[in-house]
Amino acid sequence: MAELIERPRPPLQRGAGERAERLWTRSVVAGIVALLGVIAFTSARLGLHPPSRVETIASTSLHKGGEFSEANLGTSILSDGSAVVRVVAQQYAFVPNCVLVPAGVPIAMRLASADAVHGFLIDGTNVNAMIVPGYVTTVRTTFQETGERLMPCHEFCGVGHQAMWAHVRIVDAKKFPFEQARAKAVSCAG
Ligand code: CUA
Numbered sequence: 001m002a003e004l005i006e007r008p009r010p011p012l013q014r015g016a017g018e019r020a021e022r023l024w025t026r027s028v029v030a031g032i033v034a035l036l037g038v039i040a041f042t043s044a045r046l047g048l049h050p051p052s053r054v055e056t057i058a059s060t061s062l063h064k065g066g067e068f069s070e071a072n073l074g075t076s077i078l079s080d081g082s083a084v085v086r087v088v089a090q091q092y093a094f095v096p097n098c099v100l101v102p103a104g105v106p107i108a109m110r111l112a113s114a115d116a117v118h119g120f121l122i123d124g125t126n127v128n129a130m131i132v133p134g135y136v137t138t139v140r141t142t143f144q145e146t147g148e149r150l151m152p153c154h155e156f157c158g159v160g161h162q163a164m165w166a167h168v169r170i171v172d173a174k175k176f177p178f179e180q181a182r183a184k185a186v187s188c189a190g
Helices: 016-045 059-064 178-183
Strands: 074-077 083-090 093-095 098-102 106-113 118-121 128-131 137-142 147-152 165-171
Touching: 059 106, 074 098, 074 178, 083 098, 083 118, 093 165, 106 128, 128 137
Parallel strands: 083 106, 098 165
Antiparallel strands: 074 083, 083 093, 106 137, 118 128, 118 147, 147 165
């Protein structure tokens, strides 16, 4: 019967506990604000952004024609002077395996996978995305400096994954074959 006897309650402990709780809430809010700040900074200043709008494609019939047919792979110059680079990712290579682009020209890179999920990045740039079967991945960039950059697959795609990579050769705009690229896609693949 002892539990039925009402005992005097201890006075409510305010103070220490409440202060700790408030400190915790403030630090969590500060952390969230800091992370949102990092997202805003990297997207505004460094041009990091998620891939473009969702665009679908039939991955198993890329070779049968259309945008990603063999003749279209590589760099093409459009009528407005901008460049489009089309690359197919497949186990275990990028086609073409050497991408030729002019420096200082806005470039839209469009990639499609013929089989598994692949990834690609171009070292030293903001280009970093995944290539998912059934979708076209579009990444926009402008290469400011000439030189050779590596473009490895960074998504495990099978036993040959570690051997899957391409070169990106960025040449001075004066040395880029614009006329040729207006008629047919060019690349530096051997
Ligand atoms: Cu393709 Cu890893």
